[in-house]
Amino acid sequence: MTDPATTDGNDHLRCENIQVNFGGVVACDELSLSVPKGRIVGLIGPNGAGKTTLFNVLTRFQSYDSGHVYYEGRAIDDCKPHHMVHMGMSRTFQNINLFGNQTTLNNIMTGAHSLMGDPFSAMCWLPGARRREREIEERALEIAEMLNLTEELESVVGTLPYGYQKRVELARALASKPSILLLDEPVAGCNEEETAELKDLVLQVNRQLGSSVLLVEHDMSMVMQVCDYIYVINFGANLAAGTPEEVRRNPEVIAAYLGDEEGEL
Amino acid sequence: MLGQQILSGLATGSLYALTAIAVVIVFRNTRTINLAQGDFAMIGAYLGIVFLKDWGLNYYATIFLVVICCTLLGAGVERLIMRPIANSDWLTLFTTTIGIYYILHGLAGWIWGRDTKAFPVTFDPTPIDIGGALISQGHLYNMLWALAIGGALYCFFNFTKQGVAMRAVTDDRDAAFLMGIPVRFIVLLTWGMAGFIAGFVGILIAPIIYVSPEMMDEVLVKGYVAAVFGGLYSIRGAVIGALLIGVAENLAGGYLGSHFKTATAFAMIVALLAVRPQGLIGIQKRREV
Amino acid sequence: MAQETHTPGLMDLDAASRKKRDIINTYKRRFRRHDAIAAAIFFALLFLTPALPGVKGWMVSEASLVVIYVIAAMGISILVGYIGLVSVGHGGFLAIGAYTSALLTKYYAVDLVVGIIAGMLVSAFIGAILALVFLRLSGAFMAIGTLGFAFFVGTVVNNVPIFEGRDGILLPDNVALGMEIGDFGFYYVSIVSLALVTIFVFCIVNSGTGRAFMALRDSENAAMASGVNRLFYRTLAFSISAGITGIAGALNAHIVNYVSAEVYADIWFSVDILMAVVVGGPAILFGPYLGGLFVVMLPFFLEELADFAFILKGVVLILVLRFAQAGVAEVLLRPIQNLRRRKLLEVARGAK
Numbered sequence: 001m002t003d004p005a006t007t008d009g010n011d012h013l014r015c016e017n018i019q020v021n022f023g024g025v026v027a028c029d030e031l032s033l034s035v036p037k038g039r040i041v042g043l044i045g046p047n048g049a050g051k052t053t054l055f056n057v058l059t060r061f062q063s064y065d066s067g068h069v070y071y072e073g074r075a076i077d078d079c080k081p082h083h084m085v086h087m088g089m090s091r092t093f094q095n096i097n098l099f100g101n102q103t104t105l106n107n108i109m110t111g112a113h114s115l116m117g118d119p120f121s122a123m124c125w126l127p128g129a130r131r132r133e134r135e136i137e138e139r140a141l142e143i144a145e146m147l148n149l150t151e152e153l154e155s156v157v158g159t160l161p162y163g164y165q166k167r168v169e170l171a172r173a174l175a176s177k178p179s180i181l182l183l184d185e186p187v188a189g190c191n192e193e194e195t196a197e198l199k200d201l202v203l204q205v206n207r208q209l210g211s212s213v214l215l216v217e218h219d220m221s222m223v224m225q226v227c228d229y230i231y232v233i234n235f236g237a238n239l240a241a242g243t244p245e246e247v248r249r250n251p252e253v254i255a256a257y258l259g260d261e262e263g264e265l
Numbered sequence: 266m267l268g269q270q271i272l273s274g275l276a277t278g279s280l281y282a283l284t285a286i287a288v289v290i291v292f293r294n295t296r297t298i299n300l301a302q303g304d305f306a307m308i309g310a311y312l313g314i315v316f317l318k319d320w321g322l323n324y325y326a327t328i329f330l331v332v333i334c335c336t337l338l339g340a341g342v343e344r345l346i347m348r349p350i351a352n353s354d355w356l357t358l359f360t361t362t363i364g365i366y367y368i369l370h371g372l373a374g375w376i377w378g379r380d381t382k383a384f385p386v387t388f389d390p391t392p393i394d395i396g397g398a399l400i401s402q403g404h405l406y407n408m409l410w411a412l413a414i415g416g417a418l419y420c421f422f423n424f425t426k427q428g429v430a431m432r433a434v435t436d437d438r439d440a441a442f443l444m445g446i447p448v449r450f451i452v453l454l455t456w457g458m459a460g461f462i463a464g465f466v467g468i469l470i471a472p473i474i475y476v477s478p479e480m481m482d483e484v485l486v487k488g489y490v491a492a493v494f495g496g497l498y499s500i501r502g503a504v505i506g507a508l509l510i511g512v513a514e515n516l517a518g519g520y521l522g523s524h525f526k527t528a529t530a531f532a533m534i535v536a537l538l539a540v541r542p543q544g545l546i547g548i549q550k551r552r553e554v
Numbered sequence: 555m556a557q558e559t560h561t562p563g564l565m566d567l568d569a570a571s572r573k574k575r576d577i578i579n580t581y582k583r584r585f586r587r588h589d590a591i592a593a594a595i596f597f598a599l600l601f602l603t604p605a606l607p608g609v610k611g612w613m614v615s616e617a618s619l620v621v622i623y624v625i626a627a628m629g630i631s632i633l634v635g636y637i638g639l640v641s642v643g644h645g646g647f648l649a650i651g652a653y654t655s656a657l658l659t660k661y662y663a664v665d666l667v668v669g670i671i672a673g674m675l676v677s678a679f680i681g682a683i684l685a686l687v688f689l690r691l692s693g694a695f696m697a698i699g700t701l702g703f704a705f706f707v708g709t710v711v712n713n714v715p716i717f718e719g720r721d722g723i724l725l726p727d728n729v730a731l732g733m734e735i736g737d738f739g740f741y742y743v744s745i746v747s748l749a750l751v752t753i754f755v756f757c758i759v760n761s762g763t764g765r766a767f768m769a770l771r772d773s774e775n776a777a778m779a780s781g782v783n784r785l786f787y788r789t790l791a792f793s794i795s796a797g798i799t800g801i802a803g804a805l806n807a808h809i810v811n812y813v814s815a816e817v818y819a820d821i822w823f824s825v826d827i828l829m830a831v832v833v834g835g836p837a838i839l840f841g842p843y844l845g846g847l848f849v850v851m852l853p854f855f856l857e858e859l860a861d862f863a864f865i866l867k868g869v870v871l872i873l874v875l876r877f878a879q880a881g882v883a884e885v886l887l888r889p890i891q892n893l894r895r896r897k898l899l900e901v902a903r904g905a906k
Contacts, residue, residue, distance in 0.1 A: 085781030099772035114781040116762035123763035364871035371864025531706040
């Protein structure tokens with residue numbers, strides 16, 4: 001596979017020369033990457049490399065000093081975080097962000113907010129809005145089935161174990177029928193079993209729903225097994241890019257990870 | 266005329282400033298918007314009447330006693346009411362201070378009655394001439410007192426161990442705790458200080474606006490507005506805001522009519538927040554994602 | 555595995571899950587029906603009570619006053635309970651509703667119903683405009699901003715001539731739907747308003763819009779990631795809340811046929827309504843009912859001891875916040891809710 005950054009045209013999400021400074025600290029230094037349609041792309045790097053910052057730039061949660069973000073070829077530099085879902089981009093968070101004292105079903109249905117339509121007819125219970133509400137519920141049920149959450153649909157998510165919460169968050173992100181899914185360290189803090197499960201889920205989402213996926217991850221095994229293409233960044237700058245095989249053999253990457261806990265590349 | 270308006274504006278502003286300082290230190294150390302701050306001062310004013318009239322003490326002894334009582338009141342409120350719920354969200358903390366507000370209002374009305382009372386010490390009504398601007402002696406005293414208290418607070422925060430510890434708690438509560446700073450005691454001290462300041466405010470403002478359970482409502486709102494000028498965080502911003510409000514409302518009162526005084530403060534806050542939501546000298550915390 | 559039936563690519567529900575879901579939905583419908591029946595009985599009783607022998611006009615008026623507070627509290631509960639904002643200035647909206655209706659009645663002799671609707675609309679409109687200023691602020695700043703707003707409204711009604719300051723505006727007898735009504739008629743108007751407001755709030759809370767509110771309350775990040783426009787929904791909630799409080803204001807003007815700055819320039823209203831919500835329970839429909847009852851009836855029973863009533867209010871508020879942060883109504887209804895939740899959980903977790 002060639003470097004997707006050069007193959008324009010079917011890029012789903014692309015960023016060019018992103019620069020983010022926090023005071024004197026350069027979090028992102030001229031970073032570029034691209035997610036082609038229907039692919040799973042990984043973004044890795046040692047701790048503090050700027051992965052999450054770049055991730056938040058792409059989802060527009062973070063402002064940046066220069067550079068551009070393109071969604072399906074269109075610049076989205078002026079978009080707000082809540083616009084992204086309506087365009088088909090969905091994200092999760094590194095530290096779980098859920099509606100803690102609501103039920104799983106409610107959480108997933110909230111994720112489908114972009115399918116709700118006009119809020120005024122929704123709150124007046126107009127017939128069309130009620131029909132859409134039932135469709136949203138139906139969709140939430142299907143996603144729950146797919147992520148094996150049916151049994152916990154009526155539970156308050158704040159009381160669920162960590163692995164479940166991770167899946168609820170993924171379900172929330174999937175509810176909006178995203179065409180691209182951005183996952184920020186989905187297996188952080190998960191045990192091996194949960195990691196394997198989530199890995200399968202990501203593949204399933206990609207294959208079954210045809211969604212593109214951008215995966216920011218610390219866990220090497222997950223990235224190597226799942227991704228079609230991997231970007232490596234270090235100290236806020238692009239370090240290397242290529243297929244998992246290429247990245248694994250890249251001496252610079254190995255050097256960057258040497259001494260790091262993930263050194264066993 | 267203009268100089269005079271500004272001068273007496275600064276005089277009232279200095280009392281707003283003291284209230285605002287108390288609001289700010291409590292908020293930044295405990296996340297509590299203290300709606301009862303004004304009532305500490307109100308209780309102080311009533312105690313002032315008791316000490317002056319019923320006990321026949323002189324003015325300075327009264328101030329001393331009132332300030333001690335108010336400090337104890339503030340500390341007591343922290344120990345008995347605020348500490349058990351210290352870890353709740355800010356809305357709970359805020360509404361709890363509404364409860365305190367009710368209780369203090371009710372107590373004052375119960376013990377001393379709802380009617381307005383005149384404060385026995387009235388200053389010599391002959392105004393003093395400062396560079397062509399006339400200022401009443403009461404206002405002058407207030408300004409001098411406020412300056413003295415402000416100076417004392419400045420020294421406290423910069424030159425004493427407790428003051429520095431208090432600032433440390435403000436900056437990072439957890440780190441301060443790990444450094445061995447007795448955070449609980451500092452919080453107690455914070456509330457005590459709010460009471461301490463309120464004691465002064467109560468006794469200084471009483472001769473100007475008469476004493477009643479509601480006497481502090483308006484002052485408190487202006488103190489809040491001033492605190493918002495400093496982003497509820499910066500004492501310097503709060504003081505500047507308070508002086509600005511004092512001067513602006515006095516000018517508005519002088520040139521547009523006295524009805525516009527309260528409206529001025531509100532207009533200023535809306536204008537400020539529309540331009541700078543984080544306050545004049547506010548510090549905007551980076552959003553954590 | 556991949557099914558191309560309903561939504562392309564999504565897994566279809568298998569028969570067992572489908573059946574389980576149907577049972578859950580049956581339960582949910584049943585619970586909702588029970589609630590509706592309870593509410594219907596409750597309102598039927600409210601309707602019939604005045605017909606009892608020995609009920610006097612002043613009692614009915616007192617009851618109307620409770621209803622007015624309940625409506626106002628309902629309005630603020632949308633903010634405090636569902637979207638997680640706070641306003642210490644809703645007395646301002648109460649005043650706006652009251653003066654709108656009063657001025658229309660005085661100068662155009664409009665019907666009470668028209669007055670109420672106008673009060674609601676004007677209040678909601680001003681609420682929406684104010685929201686654009688306040689809602690950029692975080693919680694603590696907003697509390698102070700709204701407090702300032704209440705003071706501002708007080709200044710305006712005190713000083714702008716048309717509001718006639720402390721002298722107040724005296725209104726003619728109430729005319730609703732073309733009929734002249736007394737204390738009893740007014741009571742019925744209030745009850746109907748309350749019922750409509752309750753149904754409206756229920757619909758909001760149980761819709762996608764309500765979900766968006768609660769999403770913003772529980773996690774702003776997740777809400778934005780789900781596509782909830784924070785500014786829009788906050789403005790919407792603030793405006794709805796102001797509108798409902800405006801209804802209460804209009805009713806409050808007509809209950810005594812008199813509005814004056816003496817009453818509306820006071821920030822007590824604002825604080826009292828907020829307190830009613832916090833004590834009763836903000837995130838539960840029944841909460842404002844209890845809160846309104848508490849706030850109105852306490853001073854009523856302790857008329858001789860007004861100051862003691864103050865102290866008691868403060869003590870109750872502090873105790874509720876210390877021991878029952880979700881409010882009294884939540885504590886009272888918790889057994890029923892736990893029972894229901896357990897039922898649903900049982901079905902959901904039951905063997906496939």
